[in-house]
Amino acid sequence: MLINQKEFKKLISDQSDLSKFDFTDLRLKNLEISGLDLRYVSFVGSSFENVKFENCDLGGADFTSSELSKVTFDSIDLRWSVFELSSLISVNFKKINGLEINFKKSNLQAVNFNVSDMRRCKFNYSNLIGVDFVDCNLAQSEFTNCEKTSVGFNDSNLYRVKC
Template sequence: MNEYYAQKEYHKVRFTSEALSKSDFDACRFVHCDFSDLAIHSSEFLECEFEDCNWSNTKVRGVSFKEVTFTACKVLGVKFSEADPFLFKADFENCQLNYSSFYRVAMAGFEFKNCELVAVDFTGANLTASTFENCLLNQAVFEESKLEKVNFVTAQGLSLDLDKNRVKGAVFSKDQLEGLLRKYQIIVE
C-alpha cells in the first residue's frame, strides 16, 4: 500500500528515492524542492504543483503525473516516455526541459510556455492541439509525431520534416519557413 499525502506544502526539501517511492501525492505543492538524480518508483502526483524545483536526471519509470504543473523548474534529461501513460497530463511554464524525452507519449493539449526544449525527443508523440508559446526548440526531434492543430507561432529554432509528421491544422509563423524547408537545402530570404 502506498503512503498517501494530500494538500501538503513542501518547501526546500531534498527528497530521496526512498521517501518518494510508493507514495501518492494529491493536490500537493512543492516549492524550491530537489528531486534531482532520483529513481522514483510506483508513485503518483495528482493535481500537484512544482515551482522552482530541480528534476534533473530523475528516473520516473512508472510514475503517474496527472494534471500537474511545472513552473520555473529545471527538468533536464527526464524520460517522461517511461512514466505511467494513464491520464498523463503535465503543463510546463518557464522551465528548462533540455535533453528530456517524450518518445511516443500521448500529450494532446499540453502547454509549454516560455520553455527551453533543446534536443528534446518528441518522436512518435501525440501533441494534438498543444501549444509551444515562446519556446526554444533548437535540435528538438519531431518524427512520426502527431502535430495536428499544434500552435508553433511564437516558437523559435523549430526544424521539422513536414513529410515525416502529421501537421494538418498546425499553425506556424513565416519566420519558421527555413526550419520547415531545411531538408530541401533551399535558401529562404
Template sequence: MNTKKDIVKVAKPKLMRFMEEINSEAIDIEDEYEMNNISFSDCEIRTKTADKLKVDGVIFSKMDFKDIFLKSLELTDVRFENCDLSNADFSGAVIHRAEFINCKLMGLNLNEASLNHLTINQCNCKFILMNYVKMKNIIISDCIFESSYIQESKLDKVEFRNCNFKQSQLSGTSLSGVDLSDSEFEGAGFRAEDLKGAIVSATQAVDFSKIFGLKVKG
C-alpha cells in the same frame, strides 16, 4: 510577454487552502508510499529509488529531485515550483492536473508517460526525453527544449508558446493543429508528415520547406 489567447483549456491543480507544511526536513520515500495534501519547501529527499509512489494535492517548492528514479509514479493535483528534476527518471508516469513552474527539467525522462492537463512554464527542459508520450490538454510556455526528444508521441490539444526547440527530434509525432508560429525549431528533426496541418509563420514555412528540399521563389 506571451499574448496568445488560451485556445487550449488546462485545468489547474486542485489544492486545498490549508495544507500540512513541511520545511527544511529530510524525507525518506518507500515503495507504495502516498503523499496527500502537503506543502514541501526546501526539503531533502534522501531516497533515490521508489516504486508506485502516489502524490495527490501536493506542492513542492525549492526541492532537489536530481537523479531520482520513481517507477510507476502517479501525480495528481501537484505543483512544482523552483525545483530541480535534472536527470530524474519518471518514465511511465501518470500525471494529471500538474504544474512545473521555473524548474530545471534537464534530461528528465518522461518516456511512455501519460500527461493530461499539464502546464510547463519558464522551465529549462534541455535534453528532456518525451518519447512515446500521450499528451492531452497541455500548455508549454517560455521554455527551453533544445536537444530534446519528443518522438512517436501523441499530442491532443497541445500549445507551444515562445519555446526553443533547436536541434530537437520530433519525428513520428504529428503536429497537426499545433501552433508552432512563435517557437524556434532551427535544426530540429521532422518527417514531412509530422508537419502536415501544423500552424506555422511565413518564415517557418520557408525554413521547413528547405528541410524537405523544396526551393521557394521570392
C-alpha cells in the same frame, strides 16, 4: 536531496505544495501524480517510466538531462519548463500550457502534443521522430537545425515558426 520513489510517494501524500523542491536524479515508475504544485522543481537527471501527471502546475520545472518513457502530461501548466538534453519516448502532452518550453538538443520519439499552447517553444538542435502536433498553437516556436522524420502539424498554428 536524493530520495527514492517510496519517499516521493509519501511526500506527495503529505503535502500538495512541493514548489522549488530538488528531486535531482529521482527515479519514478508506474505512478500517477495529480493536483500538485510542482513549480520550479528540479528533476535534473531524473527518470520517468509509465508516469502520469494530471492537473499539476509544473511551470518552470527543470527536466534537463532526464529520460521520459510512456509519460503523460494531461491538463498541465508547463510554462517556462526545461527539457534540454533530454530523451522523450512515447510521451503524450494533452491540453498543456506550454509557453516557452525549452526542448533544445533533445530526442523526441513517438511524442504527441494535443490541443496545447506551445507558443515560443525551442526545439533547436533536437531530433524529432514520429512527433505529432494536433490542434496546437506553435506561433513563434523554433525548430532550427532539427532532424525531423515523420513530423505532423495537423490543424496547428504555425505563425512565424522558424525552421
